Amino acid sequence: MTKLLVITVLVALLAFSAESFRMPRQAKEEEVGTLTKISDTVKSYYDSAINTASGYLENIKGLKLEEKAVNLYTDTTTVMSTYAGIAHDQLYHFFYQN
Structure with missing residues (x-):
C-alpha cells in the first residue's frame, strides 16, 4: 500500500512539473500593413539622417x-588696419601737400 502511495505521489509531482515545461504557443506573425511599412521606412531614413548630421x-x-x-x-x-592706415596716410599727403 505504501508503495502505491509513493508511486502516486511521484506521478502527481511529475505531472505537475511536466506542465511547467510546456512550450508556449507561437503566435502567428501579424501581417504588416502598407502604412506601417511606410512609417517604418520614414523613421529609418530620419534616424539615418540624424545620425549622419550628428557625425x-x-x-x-x-x-x-x-x-x-x-x-x-x-x-x-590686423593686416587690413595696417593697410588702411597706409592708404589713409597716402590720401592725406596727396590732398594736403606741403
Whole structure:
C-alpha cells in the first residue's frame, strides 16, 4: 500500500512539473500593413539622417573651426588696419601737400 502511495505521489509531482515545461504557443506573425511599412521606412531614413548630421557635427567640432575662424578674423583685421592706415596716410599727403 505504501508503495502505491509513493508511486502516486511521484506521478502527481511529475505531472505537475511536466506542465511547467510546456512550450508556449507561437503566435502567428501579424501581417504588416502598407502604412506601417511606410512609417517604418520614414523613421529609418530620419534616424539615418540624424545620425549622419550628428557625425558631421562631431567632425566639425574636432577640426576646431571656431578657433581657426577667430584667428583668421584677428589676423585679417590686423593686416587690413595696417593697410588702411597706409592708404589713409597716402590720401592725406596727396590732398594736403606741403
